[in-house]
Amino acid sequence: MNMQQAIKMTAAETALVDAYTAQIGDLPGDGSVLSVRDTLVHELKTAGLPTRRVESWHYTDLRTLLRAVPTADPTAFADRVEALVAGATVLSVRNGHADLKGNAPEGVTIRSYTDSLLDGSAAAGLAVLGTDDAIGRINGGLVRGGLELVIADGTELEDPLEIQLVQSLGQAHTRFPVSFGANTKATVIERHLSTNAAESLISSVSDITVGEGAEITWIVLQQQGAADTHLGQIRFDLAKDAKLHLFLINAGGKLVRQEIHGKTSGEGADFKLRGINLLGGESHTDVTFTLGHNVPHTTSTEIIRNVVFDRAKGVFQGKILVAKDAQKTDAKMACNTLLLSDDADLSAKPELEIFADDVQCGHGATVADIDHTQLFYLMARGIPENKARAMLVNAFVAEIVEELDDEPLVEALESVISAWLEKHA
Amino acid sequence: MLEIKNLHARIAEDGTEIIRGLNLTVKAGEVAAIMGPNGSGKSTLSYILSGREDYEVTEGEILYNGENILELEASERAAKGIFLAFQYPVEIPGVATMQFLKVAMNEQRKYRGEDELTTPEFMRRVKEAAAELKIAPEMLRRPLNVGFSGGEKKRAEILQMALLEPKLCVLDETDSGLDIDALKIVADGVNALRSPDRAVIVITHYQRLLDYIVPDTVHVLYKGQVIKSGDKTLAHELEANGYADIIEAAA
Ligand SMILES: Nc1ncnc2c1ncn2[C@@H]1O[C@H](COP(=O)(O)OP(=O)(O)OP(=O)(O)O)[C@@H](O)[C@H]1O
Ligand SMILES: [Mg+2]
Numbered sequence: 001m002n003m004q005q006a007i008k009m010t011a012a013e014t015a016l017v018d019a020y021t022a023q024i025g026d027l028p029g030d031g032s033v034l035s036v037r038d039t040l041v042h043e044l045k046t047a048g049l050p051t052r053r054v055e056s057w058h059y060t061d062l063r064t065l066l067r068a069v070p071t072a073d074p075t076a077f078a079d080r081v082e083a084l085v086a087g088a089t090v091l092s093v094r095n096g097h098a099d100l101k102g103n104a105p106e107g108v109t110i111r112s113y114t115d116s117l118l119d120g121s122a123a124a125g126l127a128v129l130g131t132d133d134a135i136g137r138i139n140g141g142l143v144r145g146g147l148e149l150v151i152a153d154g155t156e157l158e159d160p161l162e163i164q165l166v167q168s169l170g171q172a173h174t175r176f177p178v179s180f181g182a183n184t185k186a187t188v189i190e191r192h193l194s195t196n197a198a199e200s201l202i203s204s205v206s207d208i209t210v211g212e213g214a215e216i217t218w219i220v221l222q223q224q225g226a227a228d229t230h231l232g233q234i235r236f237d238l239a240k241d242a243k244l245h246l247f248l249i250n251a252g253g254k255l256v257r258q259e260i261h262g263k264t265s266g267e268g269a270d271f272k273l274r275g276i277n278l279l280g281g282e283s284h285t286d287v288t289f290t291l292g293h294n295v296p297h298t299t300s301t302e303i304i305r306n307v308v309f310d311r312a313k314g315v316f317q318g319k320i321l322v323a324k325d326a327q328k329t330d331a332k333m334a335c336n337t338l339l340l341s342d343d344a345d346l347s348a349k350p351e352l353e354i355f356a357d358d359v360q361c362g363h364g365a366t367v368a369d370i371d372h373t374q375l376f377y378l379m380a381r382g383i384p385e386n387k388a389r390a391m392l393v394n395a396f397v398a399e400i401v402e403e404l405d406d407e408p409l410v411e412a413l414e415s416v417i418s419a420w421l422e423k424h425a
Numbered sequence: 426m427l428e429i430k431n432l433h434a435r436i437a438e439d440g441t442e443i444i445r446g447l448n449l450t451v452k453a454g455e456v457a458a459i460m461g462p463n464g465s466g467k468s469t470l471s472y473i474l475s476g477r478e479d480y481e482v483t484e485g486e487i488l489y490n491g492e493n494i495l496e497l498e499a500s501e502r503a504a505k506g507i508f509l510a511f512q513y514p515v516e517i518p519g520v521a522t523m524q525f526l527k528v529a530m531n532e533q534r535k536y537r538g539e540d541e542l543t544t545p546e547f548m549r550r551v552k553e554a555a556a557e558l559k560i561a562p563e564m565l566r567r568p569l570n571v572g573f574s575g576g577e578k579k580r581a582e583i584l585q586m587a588l589l590e591p592k593l594c595v596l597d598e599t600d601s602g603l604d605i606d607a608l609k610i611v612a613d614g615v616n617a618l619r620s621p622d623r624a625v626i627v628i629t630h631y632q633r634l635l636d637y638i639v640p641d642t643v644h645v646l647y648k649g650q651v652i653k654s655g656d657k658t659l660a661h662e663l664e665a666n667g668y669a670d671i672i673e674a675a676a
Contacts, residue, residue, distance in 0.1 A: 372478075377517070380508075
């Protein structure tokens with residue numbers, strides 16, 4: 001402890017702690033919330049940002065990578081943008097401030113997370129997931145807004161809910177506790193955008209509970225600017241027979257850490273993670289995933305596809321833990337990467353920790369270049385090399401998108417992907 | 426239309442010479458059959474013609490309509506009218522067949538300075554050609570060649586050929602894997618394309634296909650060279666006696 005305290009704080013650490021100090025008295029929260037915040041910021045100050053010596057941050061030395069933190073600008077303006085798919089209900093969050101205007105669809109209760117901080121009901125949820133939960137710590141210390149959603153039992157939402165986070169500059173720290181009641185059906189799009197090239201840092205935690213028999217698709221579409229830092233965390237808990245299809249697309253940001261931590265709490269729960277990481281420039285993008293299969297008869301599949309251009313660096317850490325009692329767990333994890341330049345890099349660390357004996361679990365990781373035979377086949381039909389390559393890269397990720405089985409959504413995501421590829425390939 | 430002169434080529438990766446002084450001339454309007462034992466270099470020749478980069482030409486030239494094409498990219502050769510029906514058509518998961526067809530047709534048109542096809546015009550052409558080849562529309566909704574049976578893949582190759590309207594068609598064992606009815610359909614498809622300004626090179630092991638697509642010339646390829654050329658009777662001879670005599674005579 002003393003040793004660590006003696007280490008000089010980095011500019012980013014200082015800036016984060018200063019951001020907190022500057023806002024004391026202004027950050028929303030009752031006594032219980034403020035005391036949690038104090039603890040978290042104190043931990044941040046003493047432990048510092050995680051370095052590569054912390055196992056779960058081994059490939060993303062946040063202390064080194066996070067050079068600076070832009071100061072929060074409460075007066076900054078950001079505009080809302082068109083919904084990703086027509087008909088979606090947009091819940092707008094601009095520069096960290098949720099806009100509660102507009103009507104909630106039937107069966108959905110929307111509350112400002114700021115109110116939950118103010119009345120203290122948010123305090124328990126601010127707890128970090130462990131000593132190395134730097135995102136939970138930063139977010140818990142500085143969070144000002146977000147939305148709390150409750151979807152009543154039996155609600156089936158026809159159109160997606162889009163939580164639209166638009167950032168123009170500075171900082172934003174948001175939270176989204178979302179509770180899906182029993183037998184609900186819904187698609188939620190958590191969309192992170194930036195409106196300009198100015199640097200920003202955002203942290204965002206979504207805390208998802210999926211009730212019995214519910215079938216939920218949750219999409220995280222991260223399209224921040226090339227100078228931005230994105231610290232995201234998804235937590236989820238699946239009840240009996242609950243299904244969660246979590247779909248992650250990273251198509252932006254300079255320094256990105258997207259964590260996903262979940263558990264199955266009821267038999268018959270099924271989790272599906274599909275991730276597409278489009279990486280280019282000098283960016284660093286880390287997807288870290290842990291899943292606890294805690295009860296018998298639960299299933300999960302995880303497929304991550306990485307496309308890495310330029311000098312970009314990607315990280316995928318996936319850890320599946322099967323508890324002692326969780327017999328008949330079926331879990332399969334795959335991480336496939338297309339490395340498209342000599343300087344591109346990807347580290348994959350898939351892990352299984354199995355304490356039950358009657359399970360089916362597997363994982364695999366592949367790294368490849370474009371398939372030459374496929375490239376030749378396309379070119380032999382008159383498609384020029386650049387275009388043929390783009391088609392193959394697109395194909396590598398399109399397979400995953402098509403699993404979504406919702407045509408407008410598939411189309412919208414495909415156009416996000418092809419726009420990105422056009423810019424970077 | 427096609428003149429191959431003293432062609433030598435090797436595998437770029439390890440330098441193994443596969444084509445060793447090959448000469449072949451194919452005139453416009455001609456159907457030329459290329460036969461030869463397994464491993465003699467037939468597919469390699471077809472790849473080199475269409476511009477596959479895994480092979481390196483070390484000597485000789487390939488003239489297509491008088492132009493040396495060795496410096497051209499595969500896509501440019503295709504746009505200029507060279508088409509290869511692959512012995513093993515390639516599966517490409519994630520690329521929709523229709524999208525592929527449209528991009529291929531339009532990229533070729535763009536290269537030649539022609540207008541792109543409108544979507545209805547494109548659809549009309551595909552529908553028509555698919556019907557001729559008895560290709561079910563469901564097949565076209567799948568990713569390119571993925572899960573197609575051997576025969577379906579070959580038929581899909583001919584569909585592409587019909588849509589792209591090439592000038593020099595190279596069919597590499599298009600007959601293998603086809604049932605009797607499909608063979609007839611495919612042969613009809615090829616025959617429909619026969620015209621005075623088009624040449625076809627048919628690579629095959631069997632006379633059967635040549636009963637339907639009657640060749641003007643037959644060439645025997647052995648160890649990377651054309652060791653004998655003749656008319657359609659040469660194919661009958663081979664069918665009856667095998668390659669031994671010809672190989673011996675050439676040695
Ligand atoms: N890329 C390659 N790498 C290694 N060997 C190759 C490669 N391409 C061709 N060869 C070798 O070159 C020789 C000629 O092959 P090719 O496929 O052209 O024969 P072919 O006449 O088409 O045979 P088949 O009748 O069996 O189709 C074979 O011995 C083959 O193994
Ligand atoms: Mg062959």
